[in-house]
Amino acid sequence: MLLRIALFAVFLSCAFIAGSYLGKKSVPEMPSLTALPAHQDTLPEGGEQSGEHALPLLHSSAQAPQLFFFAGKASDDVWPVVAEEVTLAKEAGISNYVVPVALDWSEPYQPEKASAIEKQLQQYLDINSRAQLLLWINLNPPASWLTLYPDAALRFQSGLQAYPSIGSELWRNRALEILAGEIDKLEKSGLADHIRGYVLGALGEQRWRLPGEHDLSEANQSAFRRWLQNHYGTEEELAKAWGVDAQTFDRCAVPVFSQQEGQEKQAPVFLVLPQMQPMMDYYRYCSDQVADTLISAVTRIKEIARDNVLVLAPYGFTYELTEPSSGHYALERLLHSDLDGVILPVSYVDRGLGGTGGPVGPVDSLLARGKTCFIMDDTRTGVERDESTGLFGRVKGIRPDDIFEVQKRNFALALSCGMGLIWTDPESQGWLNIPDQWKQFARLKTLYADYQNKELQGQTPESPATLTVVVDERANFCLASGDRINNALLLKGREMALRAGVSTRFHLLKDVVDGVAPPSPVYLFLNPFMITEEERNLLHARLAGEEACAIWLYAPGYFGAESGMEGMSRLVGMDIQPFKEPASGESVYILSGLYMPPDQPFGSKTLWNPLFFIPPHDDLDLLAHYTSDKDKGSIAIRTFPENWTSLFIATPELSPALLRELMVLLEQPILTNDAEDIWYDTVYARNNLMTIHSNQAGRRSFSFGQYYDIEDLFDSSMSWFQKDTILLTMRTGETRVLQKKIIETEKR
Numbered sequence: 001m002l003l004r005i006a007l008f009a010v011f012l013s014c015a016f017i018a019g020s021y022l023g024k025k026s027v028p029e030m031p032s033l034t035a036l037p038a039h040q041d042t043l044p045e046g047g048e049q050s051g052e053h054a055l056p057l058l059h060s061s062a063q064a065p066q067l068f069f070f071a072g073k074a075s076d077d078v079w080p081v082v083a084e085e086v087t088l089a090k091e092a093g094i095s096n097y098v099v100p101v102a103l104d105w106s107e108p109y110q111p112e113k114a115s116a117i118e119k120q121l122q123q124y125l126d127i128n129s130r131a132q133l134l135l136w137i138n139l140n141p142p143a144s145w146l147t148l149y150p151d152a153a154l155r156f157q158s159g160l161q162a163y164p165s166i167g168s169e170l171w172r173n174r175a176l177e178i179l180a181g182e183i184d185k186l187e188k189s190g191l192a193d194h195i196r197g198y199v200l201g202a203l204g205e206q207r208w209r210l211p212g213e214h215d216l217s218e219a220n221q222s223a224f225r226r227w228l229q230n231h232y233g234t235e236e237e238l239a240k241a242w243g244v245d246a247q248t249f250d251r252c253a254v255p256v257f258s259q260q261e262g263q264e265k266q267a268p269v270f271l272v273l274p275q276m277q278p279m280m281d282y283y284r285y286c287s288d289q290v291a292d293t294l295i296s297a298v299t300r301i302k303e304i305a306r307d308n309v310l311v312l313a314p315y316g317f318t319y320e321l322t323e324p325s326s327g328h329y330a331l332e333r334l335l336h337s338d339l340d341g342v343i344l345p346v347s348y349v350d351r352g353l354g355g356t357g358g359p360v361g362p363v364d365s366l367l368a369r370g371k372t373c374f375i376m377d378d379t380r381t382g383v384e385r386d387e388s389t390g391l392f393g394r395v396k397g398i399r400p401d402d403i404f405e406v407q408k409r410n411f412a413l414a415l416s417c418g419m420g421l422i423w424t425d426p427e428s429q430g431w432l433n434i435p436d437q438w439k440q441f442a443r444l445k446t447l448y449a450d451y452q453n454k455e456l457q458g459q460t461p462e463s464p465a466t467l468t469v470v471v472d473e474r475a476n477f478c479l480a481s482g483d484r485i486n487n488a489l490l491l492k493g494r495e496m497a498l499r500a501g502v503s504t505r506f507h508l509l510k511d512v513v514d515g516v517a518p519p520s521p522v523y524l525f526l527n528p529f530m531i532t533e534e535e536r537n538l539l540h541a542r543l544a545g546e547e548a549c550a551i552w553l554y555a556p557g558y559f560g561a562e563s564g565m566e567g568m569s570r571l572v573g574m575d576i577q578p579f580k581e582p583a584s585g586e587s588v589y590i591l592s593g594l595y596m597p598p599d600q601p602f603g604s605k606t607l608w609n610p611l612f613f614i615p616p617h618d619d620l621d622l623l624a625h626y627t628s629d630k631d632k633g634s635i636a637i638r639t640f641p642e643n644w645t646s647l648f649i650a651t652p653e654l655s656p657a658l659l660r661e662l663m664v665l666l667e668q669p670i671l672t673n674d675a676e677d678i679w680y681d682t683v684y685a686r687n688n689l690m691t692i693h694s695n696q697a698g699r700r701s702f703s704f705g706q707y708y709d710i711e712d713l714f715d716s717s718m719s720w721f722q723k724d725t726i727l728l729t730m731r732t733g734e735t736r737v738l739q740k741k742i743i744e745t746e747k748r
Contacts, residue, residue, distance in 0.1 A: 066420035066452075067445055068134065070098035070376065073428035074120060081430045083127060088435060090128040092442040097124055098134045098199065098422055103178045105145045111181040121191050132196045134312070135186075139175045139202035139297065140164060155217035157256070163203060165215050166289045166327065167223030175202075176300050183304050197310030199343060200297050203327070207314040208290050210327040214257040214282065225249050227285045241281075243274030255279045257325075266582040268609050269485045270478055270529075270558065283324040283477040290315075291330035295337045302338050310340040310372065316361035318471055319494050320348060322486035329473035332510050335365065341372025343422070346379070346410055349491050353402050353733035354695045356498040356682040357409050362471055363417060365508040368516050373417070377410040378424040379403065381431045392433045404440050405693070408714065408735040409682070411444050412691035415451060415737070416684050447713055451739075463687050465505040466668050468520035469497045472509035475527035478559050486527075488652040489553055493526040499656040499695075501670040502663055503685035513538050522666055524551045524659075528571070533561035536571050543644035549666050550644070554652040555612065573638055573646045574614055582609035585651035587624045587634040593664065595657040595678060601627055603634075603653035612650045623665075626651075637665075656680040673701045689713075690738045694730040701727045708740035 069089040071082040086097065101117045117135070124131045143162055146153045152168040154161040164171040186195055203209055229249050232238040239247040255278045271280055298311050305311075316331040334342075347358045359375075366373045382398030385391070394400060407423075414421040423441060425431040432438070471490060476482055497504050509528060511517040513535050523543070531539070536557070543550055557571035558564065568576045585603045589596040596602070602624075613632035616622060624635035637647045647662065657680070660670060671685055677698055684691040690702065703725050704710070710726060712718035714737055720726050722743055728736065 066096070066374075067094055067441075067448060068096040068098050068374075068420065068422040069094055069432070070100075070136075070422045070424040071428040072100055072378075072424060072426040074100045074102070075428075078428040079123065081433055082425075082428050083123070085425060085430070085433050086124060086127045088433070088438040089441075092438040093445055094441065095128050095130045096132045096134070096196075097128075098136055098424075099124060100136045100138065102138050103175070103182055105141050105174075105178065107145070107148065109174075109178050109181065111184070115182055115185040115189075117182060117186060118189055118191055121194070125191070125194060131194055133191075133194050134197045134199055134310070135195060136199040136201055136206075137179065137182075138206055139179065139200060140206065141171065141175070151217070151219055153217065154211075154215050155220075156211075156213050157216065165217045165219045166203065166210060166286070166293065167215065167217065167220035169219070169223075171219075172293055172296065176296060179297060180300050180304060183301055187305055187309075192306070195309070197312060197340070198301055198305070199312045199314070200294060200301075201314060202293070203290070207317070208294060208327060209317075209321060210286050210290065210325055212257065212323045212325060214254050214325060216254055216256070221254055223289060224254050224282065224285050225252050227288065228252055228281060231281070231284075241274060242277045252278070255282055266607050266609050268480050269555075270610075271480050276480075280477050283329075283479075286325045286327045287330040287473070288333075290327035291333045291337075294334065294339070298337060298339045311338070312341050312343055312372065312374070313339060314343045314345075316342050316344065316366070318361045318473060319358070319490045320360045322482040322490070324476040324479050324482045329476050331361065331365070332473060332508055335369045335371065339371070341374070342366060343374045343376055345376055347494075350495055351379075351406070353406055354693070356495050357406070357413065357693070358494050358498050358682075359413070359506060362469075362506045362508050362511075363419065364505045364517070365511050367418065368507070368511060368518075372420065374420040374422050375410060375414045376422040376424050377407060378426050378431075379406050379410065381434075381437060383431050383434050383437070385430055392430050394434070400436065402733055403437075405733050405735045407440070408444070408737070409691070409693040411448075412689070412693075412735060412737045413684055415448060416686040416689045416691060418452075421448075451713075463503070464518060465520050465686075466502040466522060467497055467500065467663070468505045468507055468512070468517060468523045469494065470507055470509050470512055470517075470523055470525045470528070472525075472527055472530065475529040478529055485554075485652060488654075489526045492654055493524065493553065496654045496656045496659045497524060498682050498684070499680040500659045500663055501672040501680075501683055502668060503671070503683075509535075512542065515542070519546045520548060521546070522549045522551065522663065522668060524553070525556060526553055528552060528556040529558045529560075531557045531560040531567070531571055536561065539571075540642075540644070544640070544642035547643045548645070549647055551647045551649065551662065553649050553654065555610070556648070568612070572648045573640060574620055574636055574648055575617060576612050576614060576648070576650070579611045579613065579632075582607040583611040583626070584608075584628060585611060585634070585653050586627045587651055588627055589624045589635075589658070589661070591623060591661075591665075593661045595664070596661040602655050602658055603651050606653075608652060614648060614650060623662075669703065669705055671703055673703060674698065688740050690740070691735065692730070692738070693735045694732060697730065697732045699727060699729045701725055702738065704740055707743060709743055711739050711741070713737040713739055 071085060099121060101120060121133060124133060141164060149170055150160055152164055152171040154163045154165045186192065204211060228238060232241065235248050294313055301311050315328060315334060317328050321328045344360050347360055350356045363373050381403050382395040383392055384395060386393060411421060423432060479485060507517040552572050557567035560567035560571060562570060565576055584605045585608055586601050586605050587603050588599055588601055592598045613626065613634060614636040620636045620638040622633040622636050626632045626634050634650045639645045664670060671683055671690060672681055679695045679698060681695045682693040707722050707724045710720040710723055
């Protein structure tokens, strides 16, 4: 018995080490930009992408899988390591590569000068003559160029930074000139048939990310003033919006960022208008300016390149770039541009063993609009070079099986959504320079190809989601500080949805309003703060037509057609009142359920300003009340004569137990039923696939709703015939992908 306990303790220790190691961000926290090198050819580690309508042109056959290898650093000193990894990829049958390239910023630019990029690409072709290449182009200028043109540089209160200002026309125009020149050379070169697309990277981490501190350069000040003039049209309208008697465009300035804004626990969540309208305008300007710059580069490439060339960008990190000034809240605009698709990293919040590894953006909005999506998997593999021998091996204490389970989870997300996948060695340090890793990738490639062939043949029809998770980009513009509230609503909301045990989709609010998102019995609105009257009417009509339920979080309609309580009450269909002072969101669920025992508190004692409550009323049912006052409801539900249901959660703190309990209350099927305990595993359920990534070790049952033949894609020896429920024992962090097939007799 003592030996068994000791072995179990060792296993738990290994699982903890693996979870902690794998959960680390591959990309470091956003550092002080003054500390960054001015010209960075190394690409940030991470990124998940996808694309269902994707990339038949990236391969010699439309049937081929969309799997890539990416060594993120390009320099002579790391090329021997990269060459070994490219060779291993070739041996695994993977001939698609993402190649980081830098532009020639020498002055003056000489378009007739031979491109150094061709030599870099030839290195890949020397190893694999069938190579198909996506070129990741760094549009950031080197420090030497910014030294020549300091007016084009980003400026903080502390001084100039080693990045261009998003408002600099000089930087934008020169970048477009050099980009066009290099693309023209490549498209006319003998390598053109091997170039299948371009990835545009710029600003922070080459991911179009603006820092939290505001850019005070004159270039940005001027660009902000031009934006205000385009937005308001007249100075009278500007003064009216800003709540002042008179205001001229030439007197407007970028609002100064305070590091303390929104940090205090009792700090207001929202901007106070009209006093802080300049801040709201600046946040909107940041995203618009990033989108304008990116669209200009996309348009320039499309004018030069062949018709079948893709143009992609790392953009749309809606759930995880929480600062309102990040520049990542114009995805809706890009969906209507010539940009072919995006590259999204694996979640940096919950990516480790047992984590959800959820998408960082609303992937279904991209897929529904015909855009290509890729997941960039930069999982830390524990492979590094032994300095004494020069050989590569794994770090002690890191189990290869744990690494592969996380990679399988990320692969399953791409597979089930019809997205592409990029396996990445971010710093070209040899993370993937080990043969057994590529043997596993070769297996995944075969699975991907087989499944994609069936999908193209119409054997895997789209199935509706039980839960559509809805996010509104505009909501970030009204936040005093995004970190705290976005962590609660967007990050946690996404994680809770993936642990609720139901099939999920992730859409922008605009998709639901415009009818682009397919019908769903339940919609989870994470941040619907800024709803217009027209949008409210369209949402109500849609919900009634589908007889669906809307779950609204925290402050729906607060900045809507009617601001404050009236706007919230009309959107939700309940009387909603504010607390007079900052209050705790801790609550008690009133009903007795499987996942939420009665009288058990949920949420924290953290104070929120503002916080809202629902008074008791005959037209609704209270499901929870605040622990501070039983007469103040924190969750309520109401069904309308038009046959739609409104469920309002006033506290911003959601839990997997609460969301799962509400799904049961709404009579929605829960796909995972834990036999020994409640684990809240990650579930990706789409089409005929159900992916489970276990949170803890134990037995689980999986329900499919009707009888199917079921097969484990990763283990063909595991199959079940004519079952609607199966039972599996899983270890911590294990990934299973179950494919359900219509029973043969039913086909006939």
